[in-house]
Every structure is written in structure tokens, then in C-alpha cells.
Amino acid sequence: MISPGSVVFEHVSKRFAGFTALPDLSLTVEPGTLVTLLGPSGCGKTTTLRLLAGLEHPTSGRILIGGKDVTQLPANERDVAMVFQSYALFPHMNALDNVMYGLLSSGLTKREAQDRAREGLKLVGLEHQGERLPSELSGGQQQRIAVARALVLEPQVLLLDEPLSNLDERLRRRVRTDIRDLQQRLGFTAVYVTHDQEEALAVSDKIIVMKEGNIAQQGAPETLYHSPSSVFIADFMGEANIVPCEVEQLEGSEALVRIGSQQYRIRGEGAQKGAAQLAVRPQFITLRGEGTGALKGEITHSTWLGNHIEYEVQTELGSLFIVDSMMEQRLALSTRVAVDFKPQGLALIAR
Known part of the structure; x- marks a missing residue:
């Protein structure tokens, strides 16, 4: 059973050689909400997601998940799961085996992993597609397999990195609705990264618009759209x-x-x-x-x-x-x- 956790960044900075990606970032994601990091290329949203996932470590500041300080913990000890832009499905494994993979790695028996994986496929409406290879599935179905593989790990926080960018426009509309419906039905915490304003408006409880590593404005989608704090926000939000x-x-x-x-x-x-x-x-x-x-x-x-x-x-x-x-x-x-x-x-x- 998924137990949604909060996310807190406390004065987090990230510097690379000769470049500061995040000068001083503080943000909060409430448990059970879907928060989107939105902004143009180079604004710091992907760096923020990688810091949360444990794929990067901050130069300074603290990161907390579910109230626990995870700043220096490796990715496999953070109780988060990530859905990548490329889906990262194993092409030689069928859908069921792809969903099982992380469960087997976590120490479950094959029977336990199969039961959990079948339940995960059912959650995303693909319970009858378990024997099919990724190449035999549509782009939208592959995306849902990737979501199921992450959800069966029962993470406190689900991370989604540009999850719809490889889909055509009509399919993007359908899959973003699927993701939003699933999040509301199961109540998990999600941090979603995109540069697509329409996508952010459609799925989010809260949007955090980033610019040059800082938060330009944050709030409910309707607030940002109808009450922009700057010309940048007004033009970026549609x-x-x-x-x-x-x-x-x-x-x-x-x-x-x-x-x-x-x-x-x-x-x-x-x-x-x-x-x-x-x-x-x-x-x-x-x-x-x-x-x-x-x-x-x-x-x-x-x-x-x-x-x-x-x-x-x-x-x-x-x-x-x-x-x-x-x-x-x-x-x-x-x-x-x-x-x-x-x-x-x-x-x-x-x-």
C-alpha cells in the first residue's frame, strides 16, 4: 500500500564547475499531491528532480522526504521511484517481467513479485497485456507499464521526468489524463517535470515555475494563469x-x-x-x-x-x-x- 510522503527542500544549492544550477531553492510538496516543476530549458527543474532522486547531491542545504533527511543518502535508500522520459523498459522482457524487475531486486520471491506486478498492471488498466513485449505495445501502453513498474515499489514519492515527451499530441492528452486519474485515485505524492504549459495545467495540484534556478511563482494552476506575478509568468503560462x-x-x-x-x-x-x-x-x-x-x-x-x-x-x-x-x-x-x-x-x- 502506497504511503505518500512530503518533500521539503531547505535552501538547497547545486553548483557544477563554473556554473550554478540552483542558487538557493526552498520548496514544499504536500503528501498526496501532484506538483509540477515547469520552466524553459536550463531553468533548473531537471537538476531539482535529480537531487530529489539521489542522482545528484546538493552543494549545500537539506532535502527531506516524509520528514526524513535524505540529503546524503544514495538513490536506492530514498523511497522514491522514477518514470524516465525514455520509459527505460527492457526490450527483451514482457510487460509483466518489466514490472516485476524492481520487486525481485528488492528481495521478494518470484511468486510475491508476480502477484504484486499483476496488481500493478491492473492499476494502469493493462492486466491483459502482461505477456506482450514493449515493441508490441503502443507508446501510451509503454508509458503506463513504466508507471506501474514504479508504483509497485510503493514509494513515498513518484518522480516523472518529461513522461509524455515521446508521445504524439493526441496520445499525450489521453495519457496525462490517465496519470492524473491514477494519482487522484491512489493518492500518491508525485513530482512531475515538464516544459509544456498545457500539460502542467492539466495534471497539477500546484505548479512551481522556475527561472534561472529560482522559483518565479508557485501556486494552483488557475492562480498562475489568471494572476501572473510577472510578464515572464504571463507569457509562459499560455x-x-x-x-x-x-x-x-x-x-x-x-x-x-x-x-x-x-x-x-x-x-x-x-x-x-x-x-x-x-x-x-x-x-x-x-x-x-x-x-x-x-x-x-x-x-x-x-x-x-x-x-x-x-x-x-x-x-x-x-x-x-x-x-x-x-x-x-x-x-x-x-x-x-x-x-x-x-x-x-x-x-x-x-x-
């Missing part, structure tokens, strides 16, 4: 146009902001009156060939992508990237348009 605005009035947790000629009432936690910046999500901008709007503009680029049209529109506040999923008509280049905004797609950026 595509965003950054536009200037004026905060004209504050009422409780709401703010009345002006963009161009129009006012909008939006979330305003922590806002101050005066000049500010807004993150404007491209799918919440509307275009009209005629009429009034917050801004006037002219279409400079147009791309038809089957289920939506992407526009670039030059306005007095700069160029705006716009996604039109309604597709009632495709507006021609150089068309003069009225640009308006839907309040739910506007997020004030904290100063």
Missing part, C-alpha cells in the same frame, strides 16, 4: 499579449481597467490605481470588420489552421496575436478592424 492599461477603480477583489476607449471589470487582487500591464489571452480577443471596440487595428498576417484562424493585428498599442475559433469569416490582409476584449481573458500583472 500565450499572452502584454498591453498597457490604466487601473481606474478598485472594489474589493475587482479592478476597473481601461484599454483604449473601453473599460473592463476584472480580477484585481493586489492591484494599485494607475498605469499597469495586462496579459491578454489571444482566444479572448474579438475582431469585427466594422463597429466600435477598445482599439482600431489592421490585419497584417492571417493563418488558417483548420479549427481556428490566427491573426496578427497592428494597433495603437502594438501588434496583437489573436486566435479566432468561431471562424464565421476569414478577414483579408489589410482589413481595418475593431478590436475588443472579453474580461475573462484579461489578467493584471502584479507590479
